[in-house]
Amino acid sequence: MAEVTVKTVADVPVVAEKVETCVKDTASPVPEPEKVAACISFKEETNVVGELPEPEKKALDELKELVHEALNKHEFSASLAAKSELAKQAPVLVPAPEVVAECKQELKDLSASVPEPEPEPLEKEVTEVIVKTESIDEDGAKKIEAIQETIVKSEPPCAAEETPVPPEQVSIWGIPLLADERSDVILLKFLRARDFKVKEAFTMLKSVVAWRKEFDIESLLEEDLGTDQGKVVYMHGVDKEGHPVCYNAFGEYHNKDLYQETFSEEEKRKKFIRWRIQFLEKSIRKLDFSPDGISTIVQVNDLRYSPAPLRKELRQVFQLLQDNYPEFVAKQVFINVPWWYLAFYKMINPFFTQRTKSKFVFAGPSKTTETLFKYISPELVPVQYGGLSREGEQEFTSSDLVTEDIIKPSCEHAIELTVSEACTLVWEARVVGMGCDVSYGAEFVPSAEDGYTVIVQKSRKVTGDESVICGRFKCGETGKMVLTFFNQSSKKKKVLYRFKKVASE
Structure with missing residues (x-):
C-alpha cells in the first residue's frame, strides 16, 4: 500500500474518504474511551539557523541557492504563465489506430515511387574549390580581409553590454523571499513539509507561489465576505507557549439555516472557500516570523454535532490548506470526540507520519475541559469548553x-x-x-x-x-x-x- 503523508487539520477528513466503507462495516459498537493522547510529546524545532543540525543547514543553503537562481531567471512568473497557457490550449484530437496505420502505408508507398536524386561526385567539388583557392592573388586576399573587417565592425553589440534584468520580486505571507531571517523561517517550513528533500521543497514552493498568484491572495485580503462564519471558525487567546489558538466548531452547521446559507449553491460554496482562505491569511500575517518568534497555530477541532455530510463540502478547503500552508500547525487538539471517530483514527493511524501523529491529541466529551487546560490556561478557554473566558467580559481580563x-x-x-x-x-x-x-x-x-x-x-x-x-x-x-x-x-x-x-x- 502506498504511503500517505498528512500535514494539517485537513488530513483526517481527506483520508476519511478512502476508508469510510471500512468504518461502516464495523459489526460491534466500541465503548467510548476517555481519551487518546498524542503518540509522543511534540517539541517544535528551532528556526534559528545557528542551532540547526548540519544536514538541515546544508539543505537550507541549497534551497536558498535554488530560489536565488529562480528569482534571477524569473522562473516563478514563467511557471505561472506556462500553467495559464497550458490551460488555454484546446484538447488534442488523437486519430484512430487504423487511420494512423493506413496513412503510414500510403506514405511508405509514395516514398518508394519517388526516385532518389543521385549525389554529385565529391571529387569534382573538391577540385573546384582547390582551383578557386589557388587563383586568389595577394590583392584579392587583402580585399577579403577588408571585407571581413567591415563585417565585424558592423556586428551588433554583444549581450554583455545589454541592460541587465533585475531579479524577480516574490513575497509570500507578506515576506519577500531571501529578504532576511524571516525568509529562512518560511523556507524551513517547506523543507520540513518535505522532510528536508531540497528539490521537492523547491517544487512545492513554486507551486504555492503560482497558486497564490492564480487565487489572487492580495486582492482577496481586501474583499468583504461577511462574518456569517464567525461562530464556526475563530481565533481566541493563546496557549501556554504563546501560540494563537484557532477554534473550529463544525457542529455549528447542525443549524440547517446556516448550512443551507453556506453550502446550498455553488456560488455560496465558492464564497465560503474564499472566506476560509482569507481568514487563515489574515491570521498568519499576525504571526511573528522572526527566528525566535511564534510562527505556528494551535488548532482546536470541536467534533460535537459535526454533521457527516459536511466532510464532502469541506474537502476542497482541506486540500487547499494542506497543499499551500505547510507546517503552520503546532498542535491538533480534537475535543468532544465520539467513539466512532477514535475507532476510525486507529484504523487510519498507519497512514500518518510519526511527526504528524505527534501533534494529534484526542479527548472524549468527559475529558474535553481537562485536556484543554493542559495546553491553554483556564482564563483563556471559552466558557462553552469549561473555561472562564467569555464575550463582553468587563470585570476580569486574561x-x-x-x-x-x-x-x-x-x-x-x-x-x-x-x-x-x-x-x-x-x-x-x-x-x-x-x-x-x-x-x-x-x-x-x-x-x-x-x-x-x-x-x-x-x-x-x-x-x-x-x-x-x-x-x-x-x-x-x-x-x-x-x-x-x-x-x-x-x-x-x-x-x-x-x-x-x-x-x-
Whole structure:
C-alpha cells in the first residue's frame, strides 16, 4: 500500500474518504474511551539557523541557492504563465489506430515511387574549390580581409553590454523571499513539509507561489465576505507557549439555516472557500516570523454535532490548506470526540507520519475541559469548553489569573478570600464537570470579634446551565469572603476561581 503523508487539520477528513466503507462495516459498537493522547510529546524545532543540525543547514543553503537562481531567471512568473497557457490550449484530437496505420502505408508507398536524386561526385567539388583557392592573388586576399573587417565592425553589440534584468520580486505571507531571517523561517517550513528533500521543497514552493498568484491572495485580503462564519471558525487567546489558538466548531452547521446559507449553491460554496482562505491569511500575517518568534497555530477541532455530510463540502478547503500552508500547525487538539471517530483514527493511524501523529491529541466529551487546560490556561478557554473566558467580559481580563482547587467526593470545600481594607470584592468561579450535584454558598466574615457574619449567597445547587458563578460584595471593613462548595457526588471535582478588589462605589 502506498504511503500517505498528512500535514494539517485537513488530513483526517481527506483520508476519511478512502476508508469510510471500512468504518461502516464495523459489526460491534466500541465503548467510548476517555481519551487518546498524542503518540509522543511534540517539541517544535528551532528556526534559528545557528542551532540547526548540519544536514538541515546544508539543505537550507541549497534551497536558498535554488530560489536565488529562480528569482534571477524569473522562473516563478514563467511557471505561472506556462500553467495559464497550458490551460488555454484546446484538447488534442488523437486519430484512430487504423487511420494512423493506413496513412503510414500510403506514405511508405509514395516514398518508394519517388526516385532518389543521385549525389554529385565529391571529387569534382573538391577540385573546384582547390582551383578557386589557388587563383586568389595577394590583392584579392587583402580585399577579403577588408571585407571581413567591415563585417565585424558592423556586428551588433554583444549581450554583455545589454541592460541587465533585475531579479524577480516574490513575497509570500507578506515576506519577500531571501529578504532576511524571516525568509529562512518560511523556507524551513517547506523543507520540513518535505522532510528536508531540497528539490521537492523547491517544487512545492513554486507551486504555492503560482497558486497564490492564480487565487489572487492580495486582492482577496481586501474583499468583504461577511462574518456569517464567525461562530464556526475563530481565533481566541493563546496557549501556554504563546501560540494563537484557532477554534473550529463544525457542529455549528447542525443549524440547517446556516448550512443551507453556506453550502446550498455553488456560488455560496465558492464564497465560503474564499472566506476560509482569507481568514487563515489574515491570521498568519499576525504571526511573528522572526527566528525566535511564534510562527505556528494551535488548532482546536470541536467534533460535537459535526454533521457527516459536511466532510464532502469541506474537502476542497482541506486540500487547499494542506497543499499551500505547510507546517503552520503546532498542535491538533480534537475535543468532544465520539467513539466512532477514535475507532476510525486507529484504523487510519498507519497512514500518518510519526511527526504528524505527534501533534494529534484526542479527548472524549468527559475529558474535553481537562485536556484543554493542559495546553491553554483556564482564563483563556471559552466558557462553552469549561473555561472562564467569555464575550463582553468587563470585570476580569486574561491577565487576571485563575486558581484551581480540588473538591473531594462527598465533601465540603471552603475558599477564603482575604479582605484587608474597605473595598468592593468581585469574584467568579466554576466547577469543572459538575452536573447538578454541587452546592454553592458565600458569606462575609469580619475580622472584628464582635462583628456579624453576612450571608451573601444562601447555599443552593448550581444548575448545569450556569457556566460561571459571579459574585460582588461591598466590604465596609476588613475580614474574609468564604465561598463554600459541597460536592455531593462520588467523584472529585475541580473548582476554578479568581477575584479582585476594586474601589468602593
